[in-house]
Amino acid sequence: MARGRFVSIEGGEGAGKSTQVRRLATTLAARGIEAIVTREPGGSEGAEAIRALLMQGAINRWSAHGETLLFAAARADHVEKVIQPALGIGRWVLCDRFIDSTRAYQGVAGGIDDAAILALHAFGSRGLLPDRTLVLDVPRAVGAARALARDGGAGDRFAVRGTVFHDDVAAAFRRFASAEPDRVRMIDAGRDVDTVTAALLAELADLLP
Ligand SMILES: Nc1ncnc2c1ncn2[C@@H]1O[C@H](COP(=O)(O)OP(=O)(O)O)[C@@H](O)[C@H]1O
Ligand SMILES: [Mg+2]
Structure with missing residues (x-):
């Protein structure tokens, strides 16, 4: 059986990731492709427990290093328990955020060294990278208004x-797309939902059976 494809959806707050990951699954289903939708941090029982630790509470609840380790631990569980088994039985996996969010938020915006993040990923998740990463790019004000x-x-x-942190995150995603153009694609997500879904599908064209 052919291994499934692994696609991550990335971008800032309110860009439309959760909306589009669901729409993409429906669109793929109409083409006979079974996809599971999952998210990070979380996606497995253990990782969802870690998610609550990461997403709730005071901004300075964790040290930068501790926070990075928690993301890596959650991802390791999610990859081993959910993502790899699904890919192994030929399912596509559509993941709302993955390693590039850690590289952008904890790395570029948070000051943790990218090589250290990738070393943790190599250990925890065997270095698994998506076949394609779709970055939903919207002006900060648009994303903020949608989230609000x-x-x-x-x-x-x-x-x-604050604004500086989120601008750093957005710049990081653009940098990743320049560095790895084959894997990471930028999508103008300021358009209506149908147009964005079509644009995402177009960026998966070469992966479709
Ligand atoms: N292309 C779009 N145009 C207008 N509103 C959108 C669009 N995509 C998503 N939204 C709305 O914006 C809000 C944030 O979308 P969501 O998918 O939750 O973003 P994210 O998961 O990236 O934070 C939701 O209320 C959603 O319905
Ligand atoms: Mg979301």
Whole structure:
């Protein structure tokens, strides 16, 4: 049986990741491709428990290093228990955030060395990388307005950081796309949902059976 494809959806707060990951699964299903939708941090029982530790509480609840280790631990469990088994039985896996979010948030915006993050990933998750990473790019103000309309300002430990932090995150994703153009694709997500879904599908064209 052919191994499934692994696709991560990345981008800042309110970019439309959760919306598009579901729509993409429906679109793929219509083409006869069975995909599971999952998310990070979380996606497995253990990783969802770690998610609560990471997303709730005071901004400075964790040291930068401790936080990076928790993300790596959650990801390791998620990869071993959910992602690899699904890929192994030929399912596609659509993941709402993955390693590039850690590289952008804890790395570029948070000051943790990228090589250290990748070393933890090599150990915890056998260095698994997506076949394709789709970055939803929206102007910060658009993402912030969408997130505000969605949850009325009750942001998690990362959403509530300042403009500089979020600008660093956005710049990091653009840098990753330049560095790995084959894997990482930027999508203009400021458009209507149908147009964005079509753009995402177009970026998967070469992976489709
Ligand atoms: N292309 C779009 N145009 C307008 N609103 C959108 C679009 N995509 C998503 N939204 C809305 O914006 C909000 C944030 O989307 P969501 O998918 O939760 O973003 P994320 O998961 O990236 O934080 C939701 O209320 C969603 O319905
Ligand atoms: Mg979301």
